[in-house]
Amino acid sequence: MWRSFRARFLPQAVAHVRAGGHAVVVDPTGLAEALLPVDGQGMVTDLGLWALLAIGQQHWERVTAGEAEGLARAVIEESNVSSVLDWCERDGVHEGATRKLQLNCTACAACCHDGDVVLTERDLARFREAGRPDLAGRGFVRRSREGKRTLRMAPGGRCKLLAEDRLCTVYKLRPDNCRAFLMGSEACLAAREETLGLRDGAPLG
Structure with missing residues (x-):
């Protein structure tokens, strides 16, 4: 879970991160x-990496000295600070460093309303190869002037491959971006809030 700390409370921030x-x-x-x-290989955990990706940042570095030695750090661009502080507010209603979310992808499908699923x-x-060349055609694929190919959305913003029961009709063939999408990540929680009005933490409004 996200927490915000003033710079003078760095020891508490470090303890929170070491607990998961x-x-x-924020400095003065x-x-x-x-x-x-x-993780054990010294890389940012998946949830941490997805949090950085959610604000359009990819650069991070290991702290090599001081109280936070061994952890990862990333300077947050000024335009993204409010988003990260919003995550802190959302998680502030919960105690501890981590929590379990009861998420059921087959009852949610919020991420299947993302209109920018890039196809490789x-x-x-x-x-x-699966005998579905139609899925690579114009009925399901949109191509930008720059050549980027994405899945077409149905009216209302949902993926054209999503059935009324919120199940993917081509699950075994789903794109790599769908396979990589991390349940419980900031992108997942944002999709649930934007699509379903569910804020996993503090209530909306």
């Missing part, structure tokens, strides 16, 4: 820095 949480540390000038846990050549080849 995520922290944003307003500069904000994310502290994130790492491997996705298109998978469709054709």
Whole structure:
């Protein structure tokens, strides 16, 4: 879970992250820095990485000295600070560094309303090899002027491959981006809030 700390409370922020949480540390000038846990290989955990991707940031580094040694840190761009602080507010109603969410993808499908599912050549080849060349055609694929190919959405914003029962009709053939989507990530929670009006933490409004 996300917590915000003033710079003078760095020891508490470090303890929170070492317990599995995520922290944003704000110094007196307003500069904000994310502290994130790492895995056994010294890489940012999947949830931490997806949090950075959610605000359009990819750069991070290991802290090599001081109280936060061994953790990952990333300077948060000024335009993204409010988003991260919103995550802190959302999670602030819960105690502890981590929590369990009862998520059921087959009853949710909020992420299947994302109108920017980029398709790779491997996705298109998978469709054709499975005997579904139609999935690679204009009925299901939209191509931008820059050549980017994405899944077409149905009226209302849902994926054209999503059935009324919220199940994917081509689950075994689904694109790589759908396969990689991490349940419980910031992208997942944002989709649930935007599509279903469910804020997993503090109530909406």
